[in-house]
Amino acid sequence: METVSLTISAETFARLQKYAVPLVDTNDTILQRLCDHWDASPPRDGFKSHAIYTPLVRPEPTCFKTSRGVELPIPLALYAEYAGKRIDVSVTKDGFAYNGRYFSDPSSVAVAAKKDLGASDTQASTNGWTFWMLGGRRGVPQSLDTIRKAWLTEQSRRQRVRVSQLA
Structure with a gap:
């Protein structure tokens, strides 16, 4: 040397x-x-070095977490029939997308959609989990509640596994 x-x-x-x-x-x-x-780990305060800086790129989210913590896959197309009209909504990384607005849970977007079709406040009140459907064009329609119940069952199973590992 x-x-x-x-x-x-x-x-x-x-x-x-x-x-x-x-x-x-x-x-x-x-x-x-x-x-x-x-x-x-070169400094980020302006010193130049031979290292190439690559910005951190966060992966696109694969699910949206509702206001109550239920995770729904992205993208997810939902629809509902109300007052003889079809209403389409999609689940995005920002929430339930409807008419250029985003909502944090299925019930609030259902209320907004029903009001847009002329429902009064009391008529618009609804359970969004049972209001929204998926799979209607290519299969048997299911309510969004089926996804929520499956998710809750999986969370409960994971919790039991965690608790059993502690014992």
Whole structure:
């Protein structure tokens, strides 16, 4: 190994010694470890280095969590029939999308849709889990409640597994 002479101040040498493992490290191994650390996580305060910065890209969410915590898959197309009209809604990462607005739960979007079709406040009140349907075009229609019940069953099973692992 070829060596190079390096002149550093006593203050810098003392700082290097703080990173040393006594009777193991040399000045060279300390500097190697500092360089490795620098390469692995370069500062973000404007110093230029040979490292290539890649921004953190968050994966697109695969489910939307309702206001009560139920997770629904994205994308999910839902529909309902009310007052002789078909209403289409989709579940997105931002919630239940309907007429350019987003709602955090199925009941609030059902109320908004029914009001848009002329329902009064009392007529519009509804259980969104049973109001919205899926699978009507290619299969047997099911209410959104079937997905919720399956999700709740799975959560209950996972909780029992966690509790049994603690025992």
